[in-house]
Amino acid sequence: xxxxxxxxxxxxxxxxxxxxxxxxxxxxxxxxxxxxxxxxxxxxxxxxxxxxxxxxxxxxxxxxxxxxxxxxxxxxxxxxxxxxxxxxxxxxxxxxxxxxxxxxxxxxxxxxxxxxxxxxxxxxxxxxxxxx
Numbered sequence: 001x002x003x004x005x006x007x008x009x010x011x012x013x014x015x016x017x018x019x020x021x022x023x024x025x026x027x028x029x030x031x032x033x034x035x036x037x038x039x040x041x042x043x044x045x046x047x048x049x050x051x052x053x054x055x056x057x058x059x060x061x062x063x064x065x066x067x068x069x070x071x072x073x074x075x076x077x078x079x080x081x082x083x084x085x086x087x088x089x090x091x092x093x094x095x096x097x098x099x100x101x102x103x104x105x106x107x108x109x110x111x112x113x114x115x116x117x118x119x120x121x122x123x124x125x126x127x128x129x130x131x132x
Contacts, residue, residue: 005056006118012057013111019060020047020104024097031092034075037082041070042090044097067091 023045030042043065050061069091076085 007115009057010111010114010118012052012059014108014115016047016049016058016060017104017108017111020049021101021108023047023063024101024104027092028094028097028101031090031094031097034073034078034080034087034089035070036080037072037086037088039088040068041088042092043068044090044092 027044033042035041046064046066048061048064049058051057052059070088071091072086073089074085075081075087078087080087
């Protein structure tokens with residue numbers, strides 16, 4: 001694997017982990033979103049990663065979504081409550097999302113480190129070529 005290839009592959013990882021971080025942040029931001037019981041709850045999003053089409057790296061292959069059923073919460077004073085006093089909220093677990101956040105953040109950082117190391121190696125090779 002050449003240095004340029006290492007940079008390319010790691011940059012695909014950075015992109016996928018960034019998308020994963022975006023999905024987690026959307027999930028956390030919407031975990032208290034309330035809808036009517038007749039409507040679907042906010043559906044948490046999961047990023048699906050797959051091998052890149054050219055075989056060098058990874059890419060986002062799509063997204064999977066959680067249940068639109070959510071959970072019913074009794075809140076008779078809420079303006080969106082039904083006749084029985086219920087509203088629908090997403091069934092998103094904050095602990096799980098925080099675990100996802102840590103994993104995505106670590107993966108993002110690891111791929112950035114690979115880019116930095118490859119860049120340093122490339123610069124060192126240029127310096128050797130200059131005879132310095």
